[in-house]
Amino acid sequence: MDIDLRSALRLGRDAFGIAAEYGEKLAGGASANWSAAVHEKQAGEPRWVLRCCLRDPRPERIAFLQEFASAARRSGLPAPVPHRTVDGRWWTADDDGRPWVLLSHLPGVPLAGSAITEAGAASAGALLSSLHALDTGPAAGAPGPDSPWDAWLTSPEAAWQATEHACGQDAGLLQAYEPFVEALRRAGAPLVELTDRSVTHGDFHGHNLLTCSGPAGPVSAVIDLDAVALRPRAFDLATAILMLARTGSGDYRLQPHLARALLSGYQRGATRPITHAEHAALWPAMVLSQLPDPGHLAALRRRGLPLRQALVRPLAALQALGAQRPLAAVPRPRRPQPGRLVLGCDGAQAAVTGPGAFLDALAEACRPWLRAAAPETAPDGMWTLHAEASVGRSGAVVASRSGAEVRRAGRAREVRVAPPTGTGDVLVPAVRLLRALMRRQLAASGELFLDAAVLDLRGRGVALVGGSCSGKTSTLISALHRHPSRLVANDDASVRLVGPDVQARGYPRAVEVRRESLVHLGSAAGLLEHAAAGSAPAGPLYLTAPAFAAALGVPTAAAVRLDALVLLTAWPYPPALRRLGPGEAAARISAHLAPADPYEGWLDLDLPVPAPLPHAAARLTATLPVWELAQPITALAESADLLATHDLGGHR
Known part of the structure; x- marks a missing residue:
């Protein structure tokens, strides 16, 4: 039809x-x-x-x-x-x-199998671990898709008979499959022993993974959730390795370095590390994933399609798997040292110790702005936060504005962090302290800090500059919602001159949306209200940056090359863009250079915040075009369209 x-x-x-x-x-x-x-x-x-x-x-x-x-x-x-x-x-x-x-x-393009890098494979593994960590409750009683895997595991004889019937008189096709059915009989015991069930994608391969950074990755989104169901997660991992670590389209020889990268990325983000039993099940799960689905074969025959042509790829995959048995050569990746997490960005680093579940949650809250590093590679003397239930009485109390009780530990550059009452958790205070440590370290190396929201708008880096109540967040929301884009920073971005370019970066920071602005945000308002259901009814909406991006359906990015600075001002209808001259641009941008960290003053002795260098704003505005966007709050959609369609970076 x-x-x-x-x-x-x-x-x-x-x-x-x-x-x-x-x-x-x-x-x-x-x-x-x-x-x-x-x-x-x-x-x-x-x-x-x-x-x-x-x-x-x-x-x-x-x-x-x-x-x-x-x-x-x-x-x-x-x-x-x-x-x-x-x-x-x-x-x-x-x-x-x-x-x-x-x-x-x-936005994005599919992750191309022939061009995947180790970074792309690792990011795919991390995304898969995030999916597997979702609450299984909503899927527990859900109607699942028909799975040929279940048939081959629970009643292989019946599945083989159905396959024979579907293949009709094609004895050669059956003979091609028979060795792999026998291999599954011999090696499939680890699959039967997998009893834990997680939310699984069911079809996790490159065409269902998107990237905004070119076909090699990293992954920015996953699509096609039609096969979601509760299954052993080894089935998803097997499919991911088979499809993302192969040599190329139609060439299923697996590349061990990509398989290692994918498993390492999964392990780093997993709330439950891969077990020995799951690792042993990966190879038979790959074989199982490529066995014929009798129902699919019957449908092909009813449509008059030649079975051999339709089954060229799965047979090629099975033959490559039979020749390689590749996972035997891929060691189980080791989980980072328990109880210690090292996070950083471009040379700025800090370590955090605490329970494993807390560190997993902290790493997720800081992604992608702060990246995890192997603890054994961390230098001595690194700033370290010890997350504890109570800091006790040892060490000097510091005047922190993080929302936690903070005391200096016995050694320099070590602090102990706990909730003020000794109950609850310190996730949000830990993020705030990490942000302060990163920004202070980067300020010492010349980073500049701006009152700005930053996004990658249709492939161009745009910084929306303005003070409090200037419309930064509202304009950002409208642009993110209406046009293909990525969130980099919702406030307090930093910039750095890198050769002829300017790089802007964001930091993990909660997003505050004033309720009085919701009426001007169109359908985006409902998405944000739904995502911030726990906010006080009469107060602003508060969302973590990942939840904010997820509500609007956009990916996040740690940094972007800037193409333009846009100063926001209030103005009657209609919105208008005006490019500023060098003198006016430098003067107005200089007014929005912000301190690296105005909150944690107790760090000043160890990590002083240097003042911006003379003429820093002039250098910045000499490198980038600066525009003024004069807009009324009632025309956010038109302002977003103007930003998306205007040549902001022209004649740089």
């Missing part, structure tokens, strides 16, 4: 209330989901994905997947945001009874 693109766009307008004027087909077939990217304008970037759920049209399965995707986004997983219909339902049906859903379109 063919699907007409114009009819799909009309359904998007009528059922979901979106401005669906243009689109192009992304995927689809007789038994696969049909998808189209949807635009508001003919030359604009896609904003949504309309999907017809042909693969599994059960209403209860579709509702579960949409609820799960919404919950995953609230938990910080960079995946598409599902949208409801105009009458509040997760899906609608067309005139032929086919179910349709609407998702946000995420």
Whole structure:
């Protein structure tokens, strides 16, 4: 049954209330989901994905997947945001009874198998560990997809008979598969012993992973959650290694360095390290993932498609696996030293000690702005925070504004941190202290600090500069929500001259959204209110930076090359951009140079904050164009469109 693109766009307008004027087909077939990217304008970037759920049209399965995707986004997983219909339902049906859903379109390109680097593989492993750490509660009673894996594990004889029936008279095809079925019989015992279940993706490969940094990675988002279910996580890991560590498309010889990188990235982010039993199950799980699904074979035969042509890739994968048995040569990656985490960015570093679960949560809260490093490579004399339930009476109390009780430890550059009452946790205070330590160290090497929000807007680095109540956060939200972009900093960014360029970086910092601004943010307001459900009803919305980005459906980035500085000022309608001359630009930017750390003054003796060098603003504005965006708060959408379409970096 063919699907007409114009009819799909009309359904998007009528059922979901979106401005669906243009689109192009992304995927689809007789038994696969049909998808189209949807635009508001003919030359604009896609904003949504309309999907017809042909693969599994059960209403209860579709509702579960949409609820799960919404919950995953609230938990910080960079995946598409599902949208409801105009009458509040997760899906609608067309005139032929086919179910349709609407998702946000995420920027990026698929992670290309032939060009993946170790960094790309490691970031894919870290993202997979984040998915596996999601709460299993919502998926516990969910209707799962039909899994051929279960059939081959629980009733292999019946699965083989069904395969024989589907293959008909093609004895050669059966003979090609038989050695691998036998291999699974001999080596599949570790799979049967896997009893723990996690939320798993079910189809974790390069075409379902997006990157905004080129085809080599790192990964910025995961898409296509249609196969999500509770399974042993070794199945996802096996698929990821097989598809991301292979030599190239159709060449399934695994590259050990990529397999190691993926497993190491997974281990660094995992709340539960990979066990010996799970590691032993990876090779048989790879074999199992490529065995024929009898139901799929029968569907191919019903459609008159040649089975051999359809099964070229899985057979090639099985033959490569049979020749290599590759995981035997890949040692289990070791988890970093328990109880100690080293975080840093560009030469600034600090260590934190504490319980493993706390360190995992801290690493997640600081990602991607602060990167974890191997503790054994950390230099002596590094600043160290000891997270404890109580700091006791030893050591001098310091006047910290982090929200925790902080005492100097016995050795220099070591402090003990605990909640003031001895209860609760110190995650937020630890993030604040780490931010202060990083910024002070970077200030000593010449970093400049700005009252600015920073984003990568359609591939261009833009800093929105302004003081309190200037509209930085509101303008940032509107731009992130309306255009392909990445969040770098929601406030207090820093910049550094790197050769002919200026690099801007962000830091882990909570986002405050004033309630009075919500009325001007359109549909983004509802997303943020939903994500900040725990905020006080009468006060501002508070979100962590990862939760803020997840609510808006955008990836985060630690740093970006700047193309322009944009000063925000209030002005009547309509919004307008004006490029500033050198003298005015330097004077106005100089007023927004900020101290590296105005909060933790007790660090001044050990890590003094140097004043900005003379003419720092002049050097900065001589390198970058500076614009003034005069806007009313009521025209944020138009301001965002103006920023996205104007040549801000022209004639640099």
